[in-house]
Amino acid sequence: MQASIIIADDHPLILRGLNDFLIEKKYNVLASAVNGKEAFDLIESHKPDIAILDIQMPYFTGLEIAEKCKDLDYHTKIILITFEKDETIYKQAKNLGIYGYVLKEFALEEIEHCIDNVIRDIPYFSRELLSSLEVEEAPEELETLTPTEIEVIKYISDNKTAKEIGDLMFTSFRTVEKHKSNINKKLNLTPTKYSLLFWAKENKNHLI
Template identity: 30%
Template sequence: MKKTAAAAPIRVVLADDHDLVRSGIKALLSLVEGVDVIAEARDGKELITLVESLNPDVVMTDISMPGMDGITAIAHIHETHPEVRMLVLSMYDTVDFVKRAVANGACGYLMKDAPPFELEQAVRSVMATGSYFSPAIAQRLLQPSEPTVDDELTHRQVEILKLIAQGRASKEIAFELGLSPKTVDVHRARIMERLRLNDIASLTLYAVRKGLIKP
């Protein structure tokens, strides 16, 4: 990568649940003059904690992570630290993912298979212009999109769907969310009705396709 002088370092926090991926991204960014990776997170909750304590310039995060996912973390950070530029680095390139990320506060999106020089381009662009979308993603945005999971389900239903897709029983879900098992069952029935799905396998497939859980 070409090194470019910068008046002040751009402070970056990385978030990805795969150590090898984070190490690779950090190594590439270390070649860019004026960009400093100051911390790394393995999930959305850890990312929020780091942003609270370090107040970085840029967050570069995956979407699909265990526990709190990237979208939820982005929404929280955008609300509490709107000045932080949030850049999604994902393996998912569907319009649904991109629009969900942007709707929750992301200002940039690029793919994990992007050429290395694009990392520098993305970081500098979100700092200079407030946004960056790789050519491949920009092309996707021109295509018509299907309804997002947020269009189809309430926040509580999304929470329950994720746990159902992870194989949790109604009692486990009820305990984790502070609900009664009967309430969880009612939510599950409504989720199936709204999505027009008839079994747990179909719900799980939907959750994978929408990026709510990893395949």
């Protein structure tokens, strides 16, 4: 069964363009909204699999809606679309468990890839966003990783699952999970569902 989607943006032309594009691509778009209150009402009434939300909207922002959904334990996965390339907003989105972050200038190029990742339960953050944020020096903890562990992280940064990594490295799923556990410890990461994925993407440029 195809994932159900609602979309919201207070710019009519962007909303219509995104709506028409998704319908043309045969996505199951249930409804659309022009402000945050309408968007949250649609999430409450339809319980969609995915909500694609503008960050800056009247009444509720996309982040405020995400926070409400998190507090209410709704299972709708939030994708944010925005012009903002702001590190603070990015960190807020990560902390709220946002599944996708797509820049509007690349929305039609990236939204399909983003949705397909989210359907597979893999967060997607625009490469342009990550590359525009300030790049820090390589974390010292990176030096503690073995070549095999670095290879695992490279695959993780490309959204590969543990099974896919195992197939690529000719090893078992269990071995990959063990590597991931060791990497989390060496990097001092809280072993939440996506902590390693976000670390891998943020530090991809340092993975030689």
